[in-house]
Amino acid sequence: MKLPIASAFLAALLTATSAGAGIITFEAAGSNAAAITPTRDAFRVAVGGGAVAGANGSFGGLRREINWDGVPDIFADPNLLPGNFFNVNSPRGVVFSTPGTGFLVSANAGGVAPPLFGFPNDFQTFSPQRLFTAINSNITDVTFFDPGTATAATTSAFAAVFVDVEVASLTKLEFFDEFGALLYARNVLVGGNQGLSFLGGVADAGERIGRVRITAGLNTILANGVLGNPNDDVVVMDDFLYAEPLASTSVPEPATVALFALGLVGCFASLRRRPR
């Protein structure tokens, strides 16, 4: 039970000490929610905002979370979830896109469609009762906006819970800056059949994330109970967590920060040169 926390902190330490600057990793995997909750909590602390959600999944104006559980039935299995649901219906500053044919949030028990996308022996929830997947693709791209607006934004941290990761090196997170340059790529830990995996990254040197690409397994879900093929690893997602998206104009440019720092150095230098 303690291994995931230890490995998360070890990974964070290694990342932080080896590069000096970069993206700090938070990761864990296991058979149940308890196996990944301490790492989820450590990610929450690193980003800030506490543990109590306000309106539209805002935690203290510092962090947003999406657990899918409040999505209404009209936007859940068998109905598609609009890619802009979390910037329009519930404005949280993220829009999803996929090379596939859309997105599906799983049904609650007793609904029109069976829960867990119709795979009760493969999936479980981290937060009951709803899960998330792209349809006809294993790719979900997440882009960021000033919440509720069309103004592009960036974030400094992103994490997701994955369900049923059974094969190493197929499921991963990639972070890109606003110009499309790759900032971070990491495979999600194997959680085993019906297991849960957590992977998150937090920028520690002012990096700004403009897009997150989630690759979930190698298989696809076509509809409730229907896979793209009978062989490859199918993976779906539960909670997303990310730092509050900030419009690019409100983030200090590194050059501005550098000039400001140079100005400060200049001030101190001139103070020290002043005759006594």
Ligand SMILES: [Ca+2]
């Ligand atoms: Ca499975």
Ligand SMILES: [Ca+2]
């Ligand atoms: Ca959920």
Ligand SMILES: [Ca+2]
């Ligand atoms: Ca699987």
